[in-house]
Amino acid sequence: QVQLVESGGGLVQAGGSLNLSCAASGIIFTINVMEWYRQAPGKQRELVASVISGGGPNYADSVKGRFTISRDNAKNTVYLQMNSLKPEDTAVYYCYARVRPRAGSPYDYAYWGQGTQVTVSS
Numbered sequence: 001q002v003q004l005v006e007s008g009g010g011l012v013q014a015g016g017s018l019n020l021s022c023a024a025s026g027i028i029f030t031i032n033v034m035e036w037y038r039q040a041p042g043k044q045r046e047l048v049a050s051v052i053s054g055g056g057p058n059y060a061d062s063v064k065g066r067f068t069i070s071r072d073n074a075k076n077t078v079y080l081q082m083n084s085l086k087p088e089d090t091a092v093y094y095c096y097a098r099v100r101p102r103a104g105s106p107y108d109y110a111y112w113g114q115g116t117q118v119t120v121s122s
Helices: none
Strands: 002-007 010-013 018-026 030-039 046-052 057-059 067-072 077-082 091-100 109-112 116-121
Touching: 002 091, 002 109, 018 030, 018 091, 018 116, 030 067, 030 077, 046 067, 046 077, 057 067, 077 091
Parallel strands: 010 116
Antiparallel strands: 002 018, 018 077, 030 046, 030 091, 046 057, 067 077, 091 109, 091 116
C-alpha cells in the first residue's frame, strides 16, 4: 500500500558528499516517523538518523556533525545529506517510515525501502 523509493547512492571519494532521498507514495494520511538505516557487509543494520513528527532530528554518534536528515512533508520525502564521508560509511542505506493510512486508523504501519548502495573510497 506504501512504497518507498530511494535514490542518490553511488561511489564517492573520502571527504566527498552525497544526498540521499526517499519518497513515499501510496495510501498515506500522515507519516509519523522517517528514518535512515545502514548495513555494511557482515554487520547488523544500524539506525543512522531519525526525524519524528513533532520532534527534532536524532543522529548516531558516528555521523553526528556530518549528516543531516530533513523532510519535505508536502512531497512525503525524507533526505539524508552526507558530508565528509569516510570509508567506514560504506554500506547499503535503507529508508524506513511509519505511516498512518487513514485518519481513523488506530495505529501506524512500517515500511522499508529497497536500499541504495553508498561506497566511499579512501
